[in-house]
Amino acid sequence: MVPRLRIVRALGLVTIQDLGRRGWMHAAVPPGGALVRGALRAANRLAGAAEGAAAIEVCGVLRVRADGGAVVVGTPAARVELRDGDELDVASGAATRATYLAVRGGVDAPVVMGSRGGRVVRAGEIVASGEAYGDGDRDRDRDRDRDRDRDRGAIRVVLGPDDDAFATTAVATLLQASYRIRPDSDRVGTRLAGSPLARIAGYVETPRPLVRGALEVPGDGLPIVLGPEHPTTGGYPVIAVVIDDDLDRLFAAPVTATIRFAVV
Amino acid sequence: MTAPAWRRLGDRAVRFARPPGVGARAIVRAARAWPGVVDVVVAMGDVAVYFDAPVATVDGARIAGLAQLGDDGEPAREVELRAVYDGADLDELSRELGVDVAAIHATGAYRVESMGFQPGFAYLVGLDARIAAPRLATPRARVPAGAIGIAGELTGVYPAESPGGWRLIGRVVDAPMLGDAGPRLELGDRVRFVR
Numbered sequence: 422m423v424p425r426l427r428i429v430r431a432l433g434l435v436t437i438q439d440l441g442r443r444g445w446m447h448a449a450v451p452p453g454g455a456l457v458r459g460a461l462r463a464a465n466r467l468a469g470a471a472e473g474a475a476a477i478e479v480c481g482v483l484r485v486r487a488d489g490g491a492v493v494v495g496t497p498a499a500r501v502e503l504r505d506g507d508e509l510d511v512a513s514g515a516a517t518r519a520t521y522l523a524v525r526g527g528v529d530a531p532v533v534m535g536s537r538g539g540r541v542v543r544a545g546e547i548v549a550s551g552e553a554y555g556d557g558d559r560d561r562d563r564d565r566d567r568d569r570d571r572d573r574g575a576i577r578v579v580l581g582p583d584d585d586a587f588a589t590t591a592v593a594t595l596l597q598a599s600y601r602i603r604p605d606s607d608r609v610g611t612r613l614a615g616s617p618l619a620r621i622a623g624y625v626e627t628p629r630p631l632v633r634g635a636l637e638v639p640g641d642g643l644p645i646v647l648g649p650e651h652p653t654t655g656g657y658p659v660i661a662v663v664i665d666d667d668l669d670r671l672f673a674a675p676v677t678a679t680i681r682f683a684v685v
Numbered sequence: 686m687t688a689p690a691w692r693r694l695g696d697r698a699v700r701f702a703r704p705p706g707v708g709a710r711a712i713v714r715a716a717r718a719w720p721g722v723v724d725v726v727v728a729m730g731d732v733a734v735y736f737d738a739p740v741a742t743v744d745g746a747r748i749a750g751l752a753q754l755g756d757d758g759e760p761a762r763e764v765e766l767r768a769v770y771d772g773a774d775l776d777e778l779s780r781e782l783g784v785d786v787a788a789i790h791a792t793g794a795y796r797v798e799s800m801g802f803q804p805g806f807a808y809l810v811g812l813d814a815r816i817a818a819p820r821l822a823t824p825r826a827r828v829p830a831g832a833i834g835i836a837g838e839l840t841g842v843y844p845a846e847s848p849g850g851w852r853l854i855g856r857v858v859d860a861p862m863l864g865d866a867g868p869r870l871e872l873g874d875r876v877r878f879v880r
Contacts, residue, residue, distance in 0.1 A: 446724040446735065447713045448868045449800040449807075533865045582692035582700050628801055630726035630733030632698050654728045654801025662695030665739070685696065 426524060426548045427488040429508060433481015434607070435542045437528055438521075440473040441649055442535035449653045452633060453538050456480070456519040456608055456648060457673045460497040464523035466555060468495030474527025474553035475537035480519045480608075482512045488547060493525040517673045518602070527553030575683035576671050578636070578661035583629075586658030587638070588619035595636075595660060600644075600680040609652075610637075610645040611672060613680065617642025618660055626656030634663035634671075646671060691748055696739040703732050704752035709798055710761075710873035711754045719747055727872060729799045729808065761796070761875045766842065768833060768878040772853035778818055778835070786816045786854055787880075790833075795840065795876040805844035805868030809876055812840050824850035831856045833878070844868065 428435075438461065441454020455461035455478055462472045470476070477483060485494075487503035494501050496511060497520060503509060511522045529551035530537040542548065580592060600615035618638050630653065631637065636644040637657040646663060663671055664685050674680060691701035703712070709727040716725045716734045724735035732751075734743070770787035779786045795809035802808075817838045825848060828834070832843045834851025843849060844862035857878075862869045870876065 443723045443737075444717075445867070446726050447800065447872060448805060449802060450804040450868070452724075531865070534867055579693050579695050582694055627728075627730060628799075629728050629731045630694065630698075630700055630801075632694050632733065632735065634695050652802055653726050654799070659694070662693075662698075664696040666696075 423529075424490055424492040424525065424550045425488045426485040426492060426494070428483070428542055428544050428546050428548060429486050430482065430484040431542050431544050432483075433479070433513070435481055435483050436478050436538070436608075437475050437530045437540045437542060437548075438478040438538040439475040439536055441538060445534050446653045450534055451649065451651050451653055453536050453649050455521070455538070457517065457521075457669045459669045460517070460519065460673065461521045461523070463497040464495045464521035465527070466495070467497075467500040468523035469493055469500075469525040469555050470495070470523050470527040470550075471553040471555045474523065474551070474555070475530050476521045476523035476528055477511075477542055477548065478519055478521055479511050480513050482510070483522060483542075484508055484510050485522065485548075492550070495523040495525075497521055513675075515675055515677065518606070518675055519673065524548070524550045525554070526550035575681040576667045577664045577685040578682050579664060579685055580661045581659070583658035583660065586620055586624045587660055588621055591618040591620070591660060594618055595644075595682055596684065598681075600682075602674055602676045602678060602680065604676050606648075608648045608650045610647055613644050613646065615643070618644060620658065624658060626658075628654040628656050629659075631655050631659070632662060634665065634668050635659045636661045636663070648672065691743060691745070693741075694733055696741075697737070698733050698735045699740070699743045700731055700733045701748050703727065703730055704754075707751060707754045708873055710871075712751055713872060715751055715754055716747075726801065727799055728801055761873045762871065764870060764874050764876050765879050766857045766869075766876060767859035768855050768880060769858050770833075770855035770880065772833060772855045774821075774852040775854045778816075778852055778854065782816060782818065784815050786835075789813045789816050790835075790840065790854060791878050791880050793840075793878070795878075797870050797872050797874045797876065800868070800870075800872060803843070803845060803847055805863035805870070807841055807868070807870040807872075807874070807876075809840045810838070812838050814838065818852050820850040821852065824848050825853075828853065829856070831858065831862065833857060842870075
């Protein structure tokens, strides 16, 4: 029988995620996928699943129980062998906004538009493992993820493209001020609290293409960093975009963290 | 000839002005053939091209080349959406504009010129100017899936329940706008609403 996990408890936002999809943004379908991709990869590696296999993303609290046999699972930090009936708690919180529970062989979920991700996991259901087995540790990726996480410096951005929408002081404010992650952040956007970024009067909002990591700035001046479920177009001007390599650090930052930005 | 202006949109994408008179599908097909390109978004006035690795620059000649494309090579799909005109704003809008909004909307021929906003949402051009109407001043917290809306000179169908500010005139009743296989509408489609 395939290894199975019974979901005993799921609080907050607990979903199945993989590394998302490519090639659907022209149809307004965002990439989706794990909020913190390196943490998903790490959990999969430790569980013995393919790096990009689907796993359970936990923005909240999860308790699982091995159901009908032993199950090998992984978190971003540890491999755990559950015997039949053993329970395990996984929670995000003080250290990270999102953590992962991977299972040997990957979580079995149907592929929708190129991704197994997206479904919300609820208490009482069964999550089965699939057939996406990892080929052992891939040192290059492991080292890359570790180096990236070790960096505690500023989050690096590319400025623009909507510079003309902002007062001349706005970029200096962005690069000098510090920001905090607001608790109403989600997989669509990470909302920041801190110094507002002043827009020019009369800026006309027209829907323009967006990207994961874009700092879009609504009328209140407080930036929203677009996450994996971002709309593919939007009218708020984008003052800067976080580089891909620094997105995991930003999205993993807990609400207590202080965020600073620097030009790459 | 000067190279068209483009801007970086982060370290893995660029954004530039949409070349006028070129079909959205043709832009997507051409740009996806560039080396390293994984995605393309065509908005009403802009195009963004997304790469699978960091890019610091893009060949301006490629962007200029998009303006030389004709319309789409292959014929557009013809899509009929079965509609019931009973939207929350229909009566008020008809009174406000002094015309039968449903009748005019149902006789229109539309074309998908852009997709965005939410998965599978298609911006349809071709709305009769007599039924163009501004968005609601205060967006609704919940617009049901399948709702047909008008915003300015655009119309469209909400694929999923969401907040929204378009004036609601009806709903598509025969099939969901977003299924597991993908969105029902694609860039370039010619669309009619059938009562």
